[in-house]
Amino acid sequence: MDRLVKRILPTSIAVGTGLLVLLGYLLPVPPLASVRDELIRWAVIIAAFAFILGFFNLLRVHSGRARKPGGIYSVILILTALTSLVLTLAALLIPSLRFLGDWWFRYVLSPLQATVAGLIAFVLAVAAFRLLRHRREAGVLVFLVAALVVLLGTLPLPAPAGNWLANLRTWWMNVPAMAGMRGLLIGVGLGVLLVGLRVLTGSDRPYSD
Amino acid sequence: MTADLIGLIAGTLLTLLVLSYILGDNPLYRLALHLLVGATVGYGVAVTTVTVLQTVLPALQSDSPRVRALIPLVLGILLLFKGFPRWSAWGNFSTALLVGVGAAVAMGGALVGTIIPQIAAVGSLNVWLREGSAGLINGLIVMIGTIGALLAFAFAVPRQPALRRLWNGSVGVLGQIGRLFLLAALGAAFGTALTASLTVLVGRVYAVVMGIQQLLTLIGMSSG
């Protein structure tokens, strides 16, 4: 029974649903297509619950940390999370309270998210400075040149050097860089196929122990 | 107006808290990060919950068989059991469905949406031909670069020495060339990522400056 619950059933579900969806793609006849769409619909709803699960787990982990030294941050996190949850729920469910959610989004969430994203520039700048610190070989120079071409060609400096750089950047992005990126895209796509096939044959089972 | 004022102060303060990272990791920055995590996750759960309600409730009330709405709901609740180690196995069904459907959807998309069109594009030189001889050269470069980039990840080598030499000569060399193209791509990607993040940083700095300006104006007005 244990084995049934833990292994056989989940594997059958994964393989079965996956094959049904694939079949629905290959033969989009009404019965198969509607089964496919239904399964996808279910997956979407379950995926939403996954996020909710993550939320509860976050709360649990941090409530455990709250008692330890340095736990004040965890307390703050929990309080903020609950505040955010309540305010946003209220705003979404009760039209007259919409302004609360707007305020929170505009003056708390947005500045925090945006500024952290902006700090990435700072980190990348330091990285660029230290690029040659430890790895010195031809490949890194190509990398460096590529980065410089893109940086200097984005905004046109005064002519004639500026125009030349801008044209160089356009060529770089459309020819060598695109070639490499295309190779990567195809490679990643093949990887996705491979992994998917392994899931659909039951060889890989990330969903069970 | 007061709400906006408070908001302005709060927003500017929070921005500065995060920017303090430039000076190094410090308690203010950590505070800001914890606030961010909490606020984002709380917001996300609220949005997700409302979305689920909006999807499931109408389906429960509609004419079509209730089962269609109940099954995903039950599976979703089962998924929550994953949070409890004792019963986490019951969440396996939901995870299995997610993985199975997700794999199929991803596979279909990857094949039809990326692999086939991109491989087709590699060989189609006529687009480049339109731009004359320079275009043809560019097209060839792209073709060689794409194939090389793919082969740069081929590591298995034939065993027999003769074949191995041939392999190293052909695939190996192409792989090395492809590696250069990969680096060209990654370097360019680094540059563009820098551009994007810099744009955001510029926006943030402007926001802080303008926020402080506004606050000073308001203080000046109120005290004047």
Added chain:
Amino acid sequence: MIYCPKCGTANRQGSKFCNECGAPLPATGLRCPMCGAMNPAGNLYCDRCSARLIPAERVPPEEEKPERPSPPKGISLPSVPLGEEEWLSELRAEALDLAPEEETPGWPGELEAPGEPPTPETAIPEWLAELEAPAAPPAPEAPPPEAAIPEWLVELEETVPEAPPPAEKPTPPLAGIPVPPSGEIPEWLRDVEFAPPIQEEPSAQPPPVAEVDVHAGMPSASTTVPPILIEGEEEILSTAPAEIPDWLKEAPAEAPPEYGGLVPAEIPEWLRPLQPREGVAVEEEPTETEGFLSGLRGLLPIGKGLDMPATAQPLLPRAPRPAAVARAELLQGLLSRPLITPPTAEIREAPRQSGWVLTRFLVGVILLAAILLPMLVRLPLFGPPTAPTAEALFATVNQLPGNTPVLIAWEYGPAESDEMDRVAGPLIEHLLRREARLIVVSTRMEGPAAAEALLASRLVDPSERSRRIANLGYLPGQAAGVREALGNLGGRTEAMTGLPASQLDIMADVHSIADVGMVVILAAQPDDLKTWLEQISVANPNVPVVAGVSARIELISTPYLAAGQLRGMVAGLTGGAVYERQLDTGWGREYEYYLTSLGMAQLAIAALTVIGALIFLVGGRKR
């Protein structure tokens, strides 16, 4: 002190043989993983090449901060190699396929979908995702915390406990790894999650995967050194060690595994930084034991790092999995020592800190100065930006018939809105001018709210909103959500009014993507663009798709644009500025300020890069 690997007795530093049992003691040096030189045991950095000898905690390669030893999880590490307990050597002896220390993803991204299921795409390790994104090896697309990885933040990012401890079962989740004879698995190891080992042959060739040989020359019962790639150590990778230790030479030479006549080759050094963290070498294809293919081999090869470990991944936000044997050794050594009080969350500044602090402070000041300067002084340094793709897109949209339903995938939130609002804004306004009906969806949770903010600013007459715009809210489930929405637009609910979409006038004749006249993807992350493009190709390849993208994914959009899957693209602030200029809305002045600041900042970074390159090229490696 050196601890005898056999009997555990502490011996004096420098001893060659154990005083108690006479067993040979491990060499009292640390082998440098970069150049292979032997260093005195107390060193943190190699005397010859200045590489780090003791792995740091998850330091991304470009942000390596060698001056600050960062202990994993707050436990201070001795910098001296410790004696090996028996169980440890057995651990090493078995060819471990250690579960990858999952690189903590950019955690705002993680927060957006902490519970996303391990679909194949999310299961693709970070290194591969990094490759396709503009997160080059030296510069992962990581938020600043990853640079420092202070211990408290690692804990913060770790939003799940390390695998649900199997409290009920005595069987550890260490399938395939031999239980030490004593039967005592240390508590902390029990919780560690290992992927089932993949049979690894001792290959006669040097270990293809880089090995951080912190305990160089330690004689162990093993005949092979399991490849270990400690997380974050992309930089500290080595080719085969300069001297092959005796115990390795004595290994029975087994034939390299065969796979269709091919043998694994050595992974070239340049690629090691890009390697997956699992440390899975090119090895024999394992026999499938599960599923339909059980008993077969090599049919569906496990790609380099592309395979998913066949254990349950926590569905929850991925936590770092401490599985590295070397760390196990260090921690075990710590446990066998007298109690050391772990430091608090405070970061201890090592004496070498000053150079690092100065660097980042200077960089920060230079950046800020470059950005602020145009606000104070008018700098006509840059010419008007050019973006042919934006101009082409403008022409395309200009030909859109009136009243066309346009589906907009709003894949950005506040984190990117400083840039994306200026990319999307002109495009949206143009669409509104063309009398298009805008149907907005988003797989990002903050997407719908961000959309509302921008739409409100660009809509000339607010009363027109219900006639022109339908915000159909958030789509959970990534690719599956996109697929579902494409097939069933009418089944959604309008975010502002709460009405079912089918009841909206604007959606009267729009039920699925087949009824849509154009799709606009506004994306800032590569996965979002790819997902939408791929699913649209499956659902309805004939609908024209255009994109407004962040500069970050300009490069990844280019192949799609060249292949015709995208009919037009506006990328980055420059593209947005060009589009705005074509539209002539009067917002141009704002763009000018932004562009000048951006240009100055980019110039500054270009200069910093060149100066840094020259310094490190000419001045030699710094300690």
